[in-house]
Amino acid sequence: MLRATFEVESRVEATHWWFVARRELFAREIARAGIPLSARVLDIGTSTGTNLRMLKDLGFRDVTGLDATEEAIRFCAEKGLGTVRQGDVCRMPFADGSFDLVLATDIIEHVDDDLQALKEIARVLAPSGQALITVPAFSSLWGLQDDVAMHKRRYRLGELVARVTSAGLRPGCSYYFNYILFAPIWLARQLIRLLRIRLNSENELNSPLINRVLLWIFRLDVATARRVSPSFGVSALVVAERPR
16 A cells, blocks of 8 residues: 555554454354464455454464565554564465465455465465455445555455365354445445545545544444345455365
8 A cells, every 4th residue: 555545544544444343244254254362363465454453352372464565564663563584475385274264355466466465364374264355346436545545456355265165164153244324335435536636545535523423333333244145245255265
């Protein structure tokens, strides 16, 4: 990401509706998977530490972060969020079978070879280890945040599941989320483009009132998305296992 985008995310991720409710969703999926707090956990693409914050709050004791950028590592260190190593998701500096849980949330859309990144995730997972993978969904939602975050693509859920399978992982549950706000986000991105609004990040479009309202809506969304299994959403999620 651009440096200014990192700075915005670092400033808001602890309280911004998007990050707060996403952490709640991920925590729920980790609990469903029955991952013990003693598990060896890898967070790929830590950015400014949103998942590391969640893992710390949940009580996980053996957590490693990986990010390609020095800025991300610096932000995580300043927040006291644990060890983050610098490295490439397509060539990770870890031995085979090093982790019981891998989080790869909004990372594989950043790389040219997403299949290689997923194969690396499979490689570093222990047998029966779990991977929680999310990506931005639907090309029609391409907007400012994709540009400033330097995304290569957005996905359909079936496409993501097929990639995960091709990488040697066994998909379990999969679904779209952030479906309630799909239309408003689509419209907002069209207006940003039409009006040529200049921002370092869409996360700057917020206020205390907006944050409270959108947090309530997004919490309802993430609490129901797995059960509703909507046919669309701003993001797609897959939980997958490395076969024995």
